[in-house]
Amino acid sequence: MKATSILVAASLVICVSIQAFAGTWYVDDSVAVSGDGTSWETAFQRIQEGIDATSDGDTVTVAEGTYVENIHFDGTNITCTSTDPLDPAVVGSTTIDGNQSGSVVTFSGTETEACILCGFTIRNGKAEGGGGICGGTGPDSTQATIQNNTITGNSANLYGGGGLYECNGTIQNNTI
Numbered sequence: 001m002k003a004t005s006i007l008v009a010a011s012l013v014i015c016v017s018i019q020a021f022a023g024t025w026y027v028d029d030s031v032a033v034s035g036d037g038t039s040w041e042t043a044f045q046r047i048q049e050g051i052d053a054t055s056d057g058d059t060v061t062v063a064e065g066t067y068v069e070n071i072h073f074d075g076t077n078i079t080c081t082s083t084d085p086l087d088p089a090v091v092g093s094t095t096i097d098g099n100q101s102g103s104v105v106t107f108s109g110t111e112t113e114a115c116i117l118c119g120f121t122i123r124n125g126k127a128e129g130g131g132g133i134c135g136g137t138g139p140d141s142t143q144a145t146i147q148n149n150t151i152t153g154n155s156a157n158l159y160g161g162g163g164l165y166e167c168n169g170t171i172q173n174n175t176i
């Protein structure tokens with residue numbers, strides 16, 4: 001009985017410790033120099049910098065602005081969000097622009113529903129499949145939650161359409 005109690009207590013400490021390490025990273029393209037991303041004052045300039053800094057369970061919060069880049073989640077189960085994904089004005093002014101150089105957002109295909117992309121305008125992507133969002137290739141497709149985005153002005157050359165490709169998670173409240 002005592003050994004079981006110790007095991008349960010140790011498990012709780014580990015779970016609480018893991019939760020305590022979940023962090024928030026900040027991205028703002030208006031900062032003069034990219035910082036360490038730990039506050040608005042020291043924000044990263046690029047969304048990909050924020051994603052690269054994360055571990056599963058973290059959040060990347062992105063200020064309004066136009067981010068000309070193509071982002072890759074690389075299998076991390078994080079939340080990447082604008083400052084207010086429920087406000088259409090914020091979604092409209094928090095833009096990820098793919099500059100016609102591939103899918104704007106790419107998932108590896110191994111993300112779970114705990115991976116969330118919300119509150120962005122995703123535009124100007126051009127790829128073989130999923131110009132806006134590519135959820136994976138081959139047998140893998142993302143289970144990520146994609147919500148409250150505007151996905152517009154993207155194209156695909158071969159398959160999957162310009163909006164979404166291989167995205168099998170929860171897709172809700174998006175304008176495509």
